[in-house]
Amino acid sequence: MQSPESHVPSEVEFVTFFTGGQSFSIDITQVREIRRWSAVTPLPHAPAEVLGVMNLRGSVIPIFDLAVRFGLNRTPDNARNVVVIAAHDNQTVGLLVESVSEILSVSRDRIQETPDLRSDNSRQSIIGVITVDEGMTRVIDLGAVITTGKRTVQ
């Protein structure tokens, strides 16, 4: 993903969603669609965050459990769970989340750099945080999420 500074417009839009009790967000230009959760086919030798693969109009796309990816508990099975379909470098993936909250339009300078974190997984995959009302949302580096998943697979 491009670093936020390289964007031309000063306002950036993010899709924010909620999973594992935390709020995350992703650059809206990366989001393709949002789908209802449907059963996936598990993959052998896959890392824990890769739930399996799903059929998206004939394409086979991997589904990541974002909560597991950030070391949180597995997202519980729930009919209201949604899958955010996102694309990065010609690669399309699905992110399982509990709910999609809103579309957030913020000016670039409101994105703060991620403070030093203990968890490597989190530090590599979160490029910044934005304060929203009383809380904050974590901006995900989609590329990092996907690559880490892949690396574990070998």
Added chain:
Amino acid sequence: MSAQISIRDMFFEESEELLEALAEGLALMSSGSHNDETVNAVFRAVHSIKGGAGAFKLAALVGFAHRFETVLDELRSHRLDLEPEVMHTLQRSADHLTDLVEDARNGDDTDTGQTAEFLAALDACLGSPPSAEAADDDAGFAFAAISMDLLDLDGPTDSDVGAPEQNFTILFRPHSALFTNGHDPALLIAALADLGTVTTELDLSRLRDVSSFDPTEPKLGWMIRLSTLAERAAIDEVFEFVEGLCDLHIAVSNSVEEPSLQPEISIDPELEIRPVTVFAESGTEGIALEKTEIRSNVRQQIAAREDGPGESGNTEARGPKPTLRVDLDRVDRLINAVGELIINQSMIAQRVQELRLATDADVVTHVEDYRLLARDIQEAVMAIRAQPVKPLFQRMSRIVREAADSTGKNARLVTHGEGAEVDKTVVERLADPLTHMIRNAVDHGLESIEARIAAGKDPCGTIHLSAAHRSGAVIITIRDDGAGLNRRKILEIARNKNLISPEAEPSDSEIDALLFLPGFSTASTVSNLSGRGVGLDVVRNAVTTLGGRVTIASTPGHGTEFTISLPLTLAVLDGMVVSVAGQIMVIPITSILETIRPGDGDLHIIGTSDRLLLIRGKFIPVVDVAQGLGFVRPPLLPAPDTLLLVETENQGQCALMVDRVFDQRQVVIKALDTNYGAVPGVSAATVLGDGQIALILDPEAIANNRVQQTAEHWSSAKLNEGKSLAVA
């Protein structure tokens, strides 16, 4: 055709076709089964390449093609005999021409030394090098040129050689295609005027019916009288590029009654020859007789012609089948969409089935129609990607020539079944392994000339390359008539290289299969061609990636045969649908030998968990697929009890244990690595009727994985043993 394709690209695409035609013609000539038309076709191919190359200022290509063409011209005018050396030079020149075209396409510099060498060889065919003027002469060749033998007028022309001037009568009636191809009758007539005195008479007879006037159909014809010193060939040359685009009729008309322009005389290509004989003879009675005969023959066609507005039907029948160049992406998009259609169809079928309607319900029959229709579309779309293996095979004859030259052997390639069609990707990806095997066949398979003579064989070795369709697969065989495999030597090498254990006494076929092991090479010296240790294992890998398999058979003294069996398409696969740990999966049918439901006493346990299957007196390792994939079996599922006997390349036979076998069906292959990555033990995925994804398993990888695990198990056990010994 997309507008981005530049004219230059089109030239190279066409050159490819022309080079194919060239190779094909030369192959015919080399086998001796050619006629004048073959030589002409070869000439035309070279000539057209020269013409195109001239337009793009590809000087090296033009220069070489020109000299090549000169030799061919000598051949077609029978001033040069087709001696074996000439044939050899022609084929090598064609190869070089291919290289030159390829270099020009890539913008590479051509090795001028090599070109000079070939030019010298071509000159040698001519006896004396052509003078500089001759070359210059042709340098302005432009695009109007030559095709011969529309008619064979040798007799009268020859007899008239001494005559100072001849009168020709040329009937010329352009088809609409002539204009769409950008030709202009005026220019053609002007070109004729350069040869001598021309008088033309315009034929307006077809204009008479104004009511049915079709402005897109040319109505005009010309009768051109030409008095010239030039030979017949010069006239043919003027019309070469419009051949097939017009009704053309050239006759010597010195003493013959002038032919009429009425349509019944000579219009149809097939009938052209007949009236010619008429004009060649003198005397009007003959003409009258012939005319009636022709009239009766063509009556039907003329009737059709008078009814119909034009003659396009006739022109189409003459040329090769019309084809369409389409961007490959568009075809692939169509194939994807059809894949979706098939999946959608099976989903609907499944839903309808769940409704449990009476079998004669309307919707049931419609769904069945839908299924058949969808399959039809699928087959038709797959056929678009299918290509004959012919161009691939043609390239191989060059490989044989080169390999034979550099090993000092004598070899020829005989091909069969070049018409067999395979998926484009398969054809493309087969090129390298096939090249390798053909080289191997010449280098290792065939004996030296002396050895062949000593064995009482034809000193010229033969490589047979054939393709055939057999039950949903294409079978390609490469057979040489050499000495066969030296099994003793193979075994020795395998033992020296530790590829098999010293005690093993493998059977003949097992020895042959050793050739496919990585790092195996029997040639004692590393030659230019093969024997660099990247031998047949590379071939086998390439074939396996295409979903095929390669086998070998050899008869001492009579040669070796490699058989490659390949799927016709990479888009679908015949698979066995099974369930593993509650998941539906697909195993490719090609790797399954049989399905077994073992009875009591067939399964034997070794150690804690390793199991062996006893089948026909042989023990075969059993691999639990769920375990191999790292899946945990849901506790309520019954233990797996079905075995699939599979043949693997590295581990021999192996029994895969699955929960249940459902059915056999064709599945659409979906790549996993586009959005994810390679998964061990899984080759691809497919979409089932209910929209769910099922994984397509790779039995080879699953079996290997298990063997590796066992090996690790043993080595760690040994390590522990060692430790305890040390402690003791």
